[in-house]
Amino acid sequence: MQQKLIYRSFGKPLEVLELESAPIPEPQENEALIKLEYANINPSDMGMIGGSYGKLAELPATAGREGVGTILSIKGDTNGLSAGDRVRYPESAGTWQSHCTAPTADLFKIPSSIDPEQAAALFINPPTALMLLKSFVDLKEGDWIIQNAGNSSVGTWVIQLAAAMGYKTINLVRRESLFGPLEELGADVVLVDEDDYPKKLKELTGGASPKLALNSIGGNSVSRMIKCLGESGVCVTFGGMVGDPVRFPTRFLIFNDVQLRGFWMDKWTRTHSKEDLANLYQELFEWIEKHNIHTPIQEVFELKDFSKAIKAFSKPRMGKILFKS
Ligand SMILES: NC(=O)c1ccc[n+]([C@@H]2O[C@H](COP(=O)([O-])OP(=O)(O)OC[C@H]3O[C@@H](n4cnc5c(N)ncnc54)[C@H](OP(=O)(O)O)[C@@H]3O)[C@@H](O)[C@H]2O)c1
Structure with missing residues (x-):
């Protein structure tokens, strides 16, 4: 049956x-x-x-x-x-x-x-992670990315792909027990997603500011990440786990020219050909085989x-x- x-x-x-x-x-x-x-x-x-x-x-x-x-x-x-x-x-x-x-x-x-x-x-989270890394900022080796929900499926793919591509990641999570598992996957920095981390971030990155922030939570969590972005940094929202509005600190829009973007894999799939999708999956198969990403x-x-x-x-x-x- x-x-x-x-x-x-x-x-x-x-x-x-x-x-x-x-x-x-x-x-x-x-x-x-x-x-x-x-x-x-x-x-x-x-x-x-x-x-x-x-x-x-x-x-x-x-x-x-x-x-x-x-x-x-x-x-x-x-x-x-x-x-x-x-x-x-x-x-x-x-x-x-x-x-x-x-x-x-x-x-x-x-x-x-x-x-x-x-x-x-x-077929949902790995292509999303790959597109988030490839579509918004022209990242160079050694550039920093910050993301919340670092232990999510998208988050763990971002960590592993970024490490394989030569980018560095700051990963925000809700409990310290996740630090070890995420570091094993290749995370450079793992922090608890709470109010005081933006102040100490530069000590951990050697003075560098992230160029890309990836938000799947919303509310104060995204507001904190925006405070960490460098000049003309891009914050991409692709999920809303808490259902709160994306909070945007106004001064960062004015003085840092930070940009807010959105991404939906379903829209990407709908607006691309079957061949484009097959090529995207093929690229993921190659990342898996060459770098054991999982x-x-x-x-x-x-x-x-x-x-x-x-x-x-x-x-x-x-x-x-x-x-x-
Ligand atoms: N736009 C797109 O195309 C697209 C594609 C794929 C995924 N997404 C979105 O990406 C996000 C992650 O998806 P996934 O499948 O990778 O997730 P997942 O593996 O199921 O993990 C869920 C994540 O959300 C966190 N979380 C849950 N409730 C939370 C809350 N109230 N406050 C803070 N964090 C919370 C969890 O942290 P804890 O372990 O601490 O609970 C965990 O990190 C979702 O929002 C999903 O809708 C969007």
């Missing part, structure tokens, strides 16, 4: 998600039947289920945006794929389900060298244990919570 986590109305995941069983679907002409290996849980899943995200599914909907599966069978045009191939589990079908069908033309094959748990977390994984749950998984996701953690089929 197929198992899927669906929601019939928008709301809190623990209140609206239901586990539904149905016969395993048959692929139609030019479609593949895919079995889920692993699916990721992301903050944007909570936004989609809650009805607050920038794009929403038609209800009732199967939850989940990111995952990886194996092709069980194909009917008609294979599009160069075959049974046994590992592919990105299609976001349009919803990834928190054990089996789905999808047109072979829409499927993206993943090299067998990529670990399946890693592949399940490869997403920390904290725990894996079966779909039937979705309540435990959502509760684990909502707690402070150092790594992703995945579903397995």
Whole structure:
């Protein structure tokens, strides 16, 4: 039987998600039947289920945006794929389900060298981290970047990519126990995200100011990072974990000409070709293979244990919570 986590109305995941069983679907002409290996849980899943995200599914909907599966069978045009191939589990079908069908033309094959748990977390946060580093500031070797939520999946990719590219990172977190794990990934400076750190930052960077600030929190956290930016520095907001407005200290706009930007990977995907996206994934595969860059994984749950998984996701953690089929 197929198992899927669906929601019939928008709301809190623990209140609206239901586990539904149905016969395993048959692929139609030019479609593949895919079995889920692993699916990721992301903050944007909570936004989609809650009805607050920038794009929403038609209800009732199967939850989940990111995952990886194996092709069980194909009917008609294979599009160069075959049974046994590992592919990105299609976001349009919803990834928190054990089996789905999808047109072979829409499927993206993943090299067998990529670990399946890693592949399940490869399509939203890693490309976001790469685009944040490449799109806003012409960074040079030795330049400093500052980010909050340093232990998030995007944050850990920023740390590892930046280290591989020769940039230095200042990472803000909510507890000291994260200092060691983030330093092991290549973080240069890790600090608790609280009021007094901007005053002592230059002592830690040898007098340098960051050129790029990456904000996925909002509120006072972003305000503190803006105070640290150098002249004409850029602050990019790509998430709002606390839901507070982005606070902007006016004097930094006037005297430092700091710039505020935004980024949404979904918009990038919508406005670029399939080939551009394939090239972006290819670049990520190369970073993984050459520099062993990875997403920390904290725990894996079966779909039937979705309540435990959502509760684990909502707690402070150092790594992703995945579903397995
Ligand atoms: N714009 C885009 O295209 C795009 C793409 C990908 C991700 N994002 C955004 O990037 C952010 C990170 O996503 P992710 O999947 O990497 O996250 P994740 O791995 O699930 O980690 C969540 C992070 O948020 C922190 N956090 C949670 N609640 C918080 C609060 N109330 N105050 C301060 N920090 C809090 C957590 O810190 P603790 O461990 O201390 O709880 C952790 O660092 C999210 O906002 C997500 O929506 C945006």
